[in-house]
Amino acid sequence: xxxxxxxxxxxxxxxxxxxxxxxxPADIRATDEMVAKIKAVxxxxxxxxxxxxxxxxxxxxxxxxxxxxxxxxxxxSVADDDEQWMSLRxxxxxxxxxxxxxxINEIQLPYRTYRAGWVFxxxxxxxxxxxxxxxxxxxxxxAPGVQADAEMCMMMADTMEALGIAHGNYVIRVNNRKVxxxxxxxxxxxxxxxxxRRLAVMRALDKRDRLGLQGVIxxxxxxxxxxxxxxxxxGAGLSDEQITxxxxxxxxxxxxxxxxSSVSSGITIGNLIDRLEQYxxxxxxxxxxxxxxxxxxxxxxxxxxxxxxxSVIRGLEYYTGPxxxxxxxxxxxxxxxxxxxxxxxxxxxxxxxxxKRFTGQDVPATGFSIGVSRLMTALKNLGKLGQEDVVxxxxxxxxxxxxxxxxxxxxxxxxxRQAGIRAEMYQGNWKKFxxxxxYADRRGCPLAIIQGSDERERGVVxxxxxxxxxxxxxxxxDNVTWRESRPAQVEIAEADIVSEITRMLAEHAEDRAKxx
RNA sequence: GCGGGCGUAGCUCAGUUGGUUAGAGCGCUGGAUUGUGGCUCCAGAGGUCGGUGGUUCAAAUCCACCCGCUCGUACCA
Numbered sequence: 001x002x003x004x005x006x007x008x009x010x011x012x013x014x015x016x017x018x019x020x021x022x023x024x025p026a027d028i029r030a031t032d033e034m035v036a037k038i039k040a041v042x043x044x045x046x047x048x049x050x051x052x053x054x055x056x057x058x059x060x061x062x063x064x065x066x067x068x069x070x071x072x073x074x075x076x077s078v079a080d081d082d083e084q085w086m087s088l089r090x091x092x093x094x095x096x097x098x099x100x101x102x103x104i105n106e107i108q109l110p111y112r113t114y115r116a117g118w119v120f121x122x123x124x125x126x127x128x129x130x131x132x133x134x135x136x137x138x139x140x141x142x143a144p145g146v147q148a149d150a151e152m153c154m155m156m157a158d159t160m161e162a163l164g165i166a167h168g169n170y171v172i173r174v175n176n177r178k179v180x181x182x183x184x185x186x187x188x189x190x191x192x193x194x195x196x197r198r199l200a201v202m203r204a205l206d207k208r209d210r211l212g213l214q215g216v217i218x219x220x221x222x223x224x225x226x227x228x229x230x231x232x233x234x235g236a237g238l239s240d241e242q243i244t245x246x247x248x249x250x251x252x253x254x255x256x257x258x259x260x261s262s263v264s265s266g267i268t269i270g271n272l273i274d275r276l277e278q279y280x281x282x283x284x285x286x287x288x289x290x291x292x293x294x295x296x297x298x299x300x301x302x303x304x305x306x307x308x309x310x311s312v313i314r315g316l317e318y319y320t321g322p323x324x325x326x327x328x329x330x331x332x333x334x335x336x337x338x339x340x341x342x343x344x345x346x347x348x349x350x351x352x353x354x355x356k357r358f359t360g361q362d363v364p365a366t367g368f369s370i371g372v373s374r375l376m377t378a379l380k381n382l383g384k385l386g387q388e389d390v391v392x393x394x395x396x397x398x399x400x401x402x403x404x405x406x407x408x409x410x411x412x413x414x415x416x417r418q419a420g421i422r423a424e425m426y427q428g429n430w431k432k433f434x435x436x437x438x439y440a441d442r443r444g445c446p447l448a449i450i451q452g453s454d455e456r457e458r459g460v461v462x463x464x465x466x467x468x469x470x471x472x473x474x475x476x477x478d479n480v481t482w483r484e485s486r487p488a489q490v491e492i493a494e495a496d497i498v499s500e501i502t503r504m505l506a507e508h509a510e511d512r513a514k515x516x
Numbered sequence: 517g518c519g520g521g522c523g524u525a526g527c528u529c530a531g532u533u534g535g536u537u538a539g540a541g542c543g544c545u546g547g548a549u550u551g552u553g554g555c556u557c558c559a560g561a562g563g564u565c566g567g568u569g570g571u572u573c574a575a576a577u578c579c580a581c582c583c584g585c586u587c588g589u590a591c592c593a
Contacts, residue, residue, distance in 0.1 A: 018584080053548055062593065074592070123592060124517090203591090227589045305562060316593060399551065436551040452551055466553070473554040483552055 019125030088120035109142025139367025174314035178285025186279035200236035210256030321350035346370035393422035397432035
């Protein structure tokens with residue numbers, strides 16, 4: 001075997017686990033900017049940050065979920081050295097419940113808190129769906145009244161506004177788990193033996209935005225639905241009458257029917273209450289919605305911001321009361337060139353049972369979660385993010401590698417830094433000078449400072465404007481001329497470096513402002 | 517999980533009915549040019565043809581299984 005071949009076999013393939021991404025400088029800066037804006041809103045509402053680790057003991061995370069027949073499915077788990085199972089958190093709510101329960105004696109309830117962090121899901125990744133992503137949550141723990149839910153809705157709306165999403169481009173849609181329960185009961189889906197059917201119905205209803213009303217009806221019917229690849233999804237097995245009753249309650253049926261047929265939230269709720277009473281099931285959930293509606297209206301929020309909508313589902317099984325969802329309404333163009341509505345960027349609801357399973361005592365709570373990456377994609381589409389690019393540093397090039405010369409270069413750099421200007425000295429192989437400018441060019445450096453022995457003796461430096469030079473390059477075809485003409489280059493005194501560089505950078509900024 | 521499509525250089529791809537040593541463009545490295553980015557020219561490095569097994573005198577090419585990517589679907593705390 002040749003040396004070459006042996007070398008080859010030792011070479012590792014660099015590869016990223018599927019569903020994970022490396023984050024670029026632009027992405028990190030954009031995220032920081034967005035998170036800062038969200039945080040400012042939460043702080044103003046009087047919420048305090050708290051952070052929990054990314055690992056939790058597995059039993060603290062998920063086994064309580066009623067719809068989870070396979071407890072460890074979907075989470076990344078490892079055994080600790082004492083053989084206890086730990087998992088990476090898959091949301092920020094379960095860890096918060098654990099934190100509150102564990103510190104229940106120290107925490108002053110109601111506890112108003114927020115946190116941003118990475119969560120992990122061991123699922124099949126897809127476009128825009130990763131196995132690690134960031135959520136930004138806010139919760140009020142120990143607040144039993146729907147006024148806490150109303151406040152959450154208002155805070156979500158304020159967050160959207162703070163991010164520059166205008167009225168009409170978003171809406172917070174509010175429903176109540178109890179309404180869904182009543183509707184299920186009215187449709188004849190009460191009782192434990194119908195639990196699977198209720199689940200199937202809710203899954204079907206939740207797919208309306210993707211499959212359309214006809215798709216939902218197929219999934220509700222006994223026939224089920226056949227997709228493009230020929231795969232068959234079993235239906236929920238509802239009768240035509242049951243389906244009609246369901247759809248009419250949500251207002252998805254015939255024109256003018258159902259609760260959502262009116263333009264006013266007040267009338268929506270009135271219709272809903274009438275209908276539930278007519279079916280002889282509890283209207284408590286609907287009355288809670290009525291309270292929330294009145295609270296947000298008197299706080300000045302319009303129906304274009306916070307809207308009561310009985311068709312909001314939210315998949316989470318642990319919700320016990322009001323649920324809410326932030327939806328973006330503006331159209332975006334996806335990778336395929338299709339125009340689609342962006343959809344949900346976050347949601348939440350009331351989870352009164354989550355802390356109780358640790359403490360045994362009632363600790364009602366409500367909160368919501370924002371999908372940071374997803375919302376960021378949306379903001380980019382709106383042009384609300386990453387508008388101002390960070391200017392690359394000024395490069396001080398190295399002509400001579402002796403310690404005295406390097407010391408001078410380093411001093412230039414420090415002077416610039418102290419004036420608040422990003423600057424760096426070239427740290428590669430300084431003997432190839434052409435490479436230094438090539439480096440500056442590709443990094444996007446606006447200016448390069450050059451000082452050889454000749455300039456040093458005279459106490460001056462050359463300042464090269466790389467942006468102007470790039471523009472001039474189009475007019476020069478011959479390389480010898482290009483080099484000798486030294487385009488866009490000026491000589492200044494060492495003492496003037498900071499003031500001159502400051503002036504030149506300000507000119508660049510002005511040009512950028514003009515062209516955009 | 518189920519079904520369809522696709523895997524050839526760092527990237528985008530060509531490669532004829534199975535037939536000699538698998539190619540191009542871009543990128544990368546060096547040089548023309550020991551102190552000046554772009555353009556141009558020259559040279560060079562870089563490949564288990566996704567993996568394993570099979571059919572064959574002969575496989576990048578045909579077959580089987582596996583892995584990965586992708587689209588649809590299911591699930592999604």
